Amino acid sequence: MIALEADGVTSGYGETVVVRNMNIHVDAGSVTCLLGRNGVGKTTLLKTIMGVVPRRSGITRLFGQDISTKRPYEIAARQVAYAPQESAVFADLSVKDNLTLGLKASEAQARNVLDEAFAAFPILEQRLSQKAGTLSGGEKKMLVFARALVRHPRVMIIDEISEGLQPSIVYLITELITRLKQNGVGIFLAEQNLAFAMAVGDSYVVMHRGTMVETGAIEGVAVARLEKHLSI
Amino acid sequence: MLLAAAILFLTASGLFVVFRLMGIVNLAHGEFIMLGAYTAYFIGVFNLSPWLSYIAAPIVTAIVGLGIERVLMRRLYGKIMESILATWGLSMLLQQLVITAFGSMPRYVSSPVNQVVSAFGITYPLYEVLIIVFAIVLLLALLWLDRKTQLGAVVRAVIESPETAAAATGINVNRVYQLTFVVGSMLAGIAGAVIAPLVTVTPVMGLDYVIRAFLAVLVGGAAAIPSVALGASVLGGSESIASFVWNPVLGYVVVILISVTLMRLRQSQMR
Numbered sequence: 001m002i003a004l005e006a007d008g009v010t011s012g013y014g015e016t017v018v019v020r021n022m023n024i025h026v027d028a029g030s031v032t033c034l035l036g037r038n039g040v041g042k043t044t045l046l047k048t049i050m051g052v053v054p055r056r057s058g059i060t061r062l063f064g065q066d067i068s069t070k071r072p073y074e075i076a077a078r079q080v081a082y083a084p085q086e087s088a089v090f091a092d093l094s095v096k097d098n099l100t101l102g103l104k105a106s107e108a109q110a111r112n113v114l115d116e117a118f119a120a121f122p123i124l125e126q127r128l129s130q131k132a133g134t135l136s137g138g139e140k141k142m143l144v145f146a147r148a149l150v151r152h153p154r155v156m157i158i159d160e161i162s163e164g165l166q167p168s169i170v171y172l173i174t175e176l177i178t179r180l181k182q183n184g185v186g187i188f189l190a191e192q193n194l195a196f197a198m199a200v201g202d203s204y205v206v207m208h209r210g211t212m213v214e215t216g217a218i219e220g221v222a223v224a225r226l227e228k229h230l231s232i
Numbered sequence: 233m234l235l236a237a238a239i240l241f242l243t244a245s246g247l248f249v250v251f252r253l254m255g256i257v258n259l260a261h262g263e264f265i266m267l268g269a270y271t272a273y274f275i276g277v278f279n280l281s282p283w284l285s286y287i288a289a290p291i292v293t294a295i296v297g298l299g300i301e302r303v304l305m306r307r308l309y310g311k312i313m314e315s316i317l318a319t320w321g322l323s324m325l326l327q328q329l330v331i332t333a334f335g336s337m338p339r340y341v342s343s344p345v346n347q348v349v350s351a352f353g354i355t356y357p358l359y360e361v362l363i364i365v366f367a368i369v370l371l372l373a374l375l376w377l378d379r380k381t382q383l384g385a386v387v388r389a390v391i392e393s394p395e396t397a398a399a400a401t402g403i404n405v406n407r408v409y410q411l412t413f414v415v416g417s418m419l420a421g422i423a424g425a426v427i428a429p430l431v432t433v434t435p436v437m438g439l440d441y442v443i444r445a446f447l448a449v450l451v452g453g454a455a456a457i458p459s460v461a462l463g464a465s466v467l468g469g470s471e472s473i474a475s476f477v478w479n480p481v482l483g484y485v486v487v488i489l490i491s492v493t494l495m496r497l498r499q500s501q502m503r
Contacts, residue, residue, distance in 0.1 A: 047395075047399070050399040052395050052399050071398070071404075072395070072398035072399040072402075073398045073399075073402045073403055073404045073405070075399070076399060076400070076401070076402030077402050081400075082399045082400045083400070084396055084399065084400055088396060088400065090388065090389045090392050090393065090396070090397075091392065092388050092391075092392055093385055093388060093389060093392075097382075097385040097389075100382075101382075101385055101386065101397075101401045101403070102386070102401030102402045102403045103401075144400075147400065147401070148400070151402075
């Protein structure tokens with residue numbers, strides 16, 4: 001079953017077209033990796049799917065339903081969790097508020113949400129009342145991932161989560177993604193860390209200058225073939 | 233002095249909540265204060281309890297604010313220059329509507345309490361003491377709302393990154409903007425009703441308040457509600473002293489001089 005689909009999506013900022021005629025699909029219970037160097041349009045494509053960047057043409061679908069004209073909060077309400085790359089935590093808010101923000105949860109439900117987050121990343125429990133802006137880079141990434149996780153998504157859109165993370169945390173996130181896959185979650189993962197992408201991914205799409213240049217299954221693909229798209 | 237600071241804080245708080253979240257300078261804020269004062273006046277005309285005006289005024293301005301947000305403001309989010317021009321036009325429109333409907337003659341509102349209280353050998357009108365107490369309660373209530381509630385967290389998240397708030401946490405950012413504008417209108421309405429017994433109510437009364445209120449927000453730094461209270465205390469207090477020592481015109485000059493000096497000082501510290 002196709003969880004997330006982009007069909008001929010073109011988008012950009014103002015007059016500038018950044019993403020051109022992109023086609024992707026993410027199956028439920030699988031990870032599709034979006035590979036490419038910095039500045040090729042990966043983040044813009046993710047933001048277009050989330051309704052943040054205006055789409056110029058093409059259609060995006062969630063479990064077959066057209067979400068092209070939906071607003072970001074409407075897409076998020078359809079159990080699509082987005083873990084963005086930049087400005088991803090609310091620096092002025094506590095870790096607790098970052099995790100529970102937007103969840104119409106009672107006190108008991110909020111406690112469950114926090115327990116889920118601590119089960120994934122125990123360090124967050126020690127930081128609970130700390131302002132998110134004071135966390136280390138790695139802790140901020142954990143918070144961003146945990147915030148997406150506790151929304152019980154059917155689809156997860158993740159933007160370069162492994163960037164700048166120490167290997168032990170990357171390993172932890174690899175395990176969490178594997179578990180999400182087993183639970184049927186469709187994951188669309190923008191990455192430059194090829195080892196991580198190959199560890200969790202099922203299929204890949206390579207982007208270059210806003211367009212798709214290659215796609216296929218991760219299994220059996222030659223590493224060198226993908227590396228050439230990521231090296232400068 | 234305390235009364236001047238309290239009135240300035242009351243009139244600035246609504247302007248602040250809108251400016252802080254949306255970056256919009258609502259030049260029609262003074263007209264919401266005026267509408268609140270007119271509501272208090274009509275409560276008196278119909279011989280209803282003057283206390284009712286503190287409930288009716290924010291309801292009236294909330295309804296007007298909601299209508300204006302739907303028709304005008306939602307088209308101006310993120311457009312600073314356009315919002316200044318549009319709210320300036322809105323300010324004139326509201327003034328003219330009130331002049332057309334009720335005329336331009338001055339109106340007077342009687343105070344709900346006429347007793348006086350004495351402390352340290354000085355006698356104060358009780359109503360003025362109640363205004364100061366109300367300003368302090370409002371400050372504490374806004375602080376609690378901002379720091380201790382989920383709504384406050386949502387507003388602070390939207391201030392920090394509306395994009396992330398919407399996409400990563402599912403917050404309806406436009407709804408937050410709408411709610412904030414309505415709350416700002418309500419605060420202006422209640423400020424108008426509170427100050428009405430102390431001033432002459434006219435269709436153009438708002439202009440004077442919006443300028444001082446905006447200066448208080450800018451002097452305070454527009455970062456958090458206590459900074460607005462501080463800005464209001466500094467400006468309201470200094471205007472009050474200068475007006476007492478010299479005259480009200482020089483009092484106003486002092487306000488502008490202090491505002492410019494403090495803003496320049498902060499700019500140089502930020503560099």
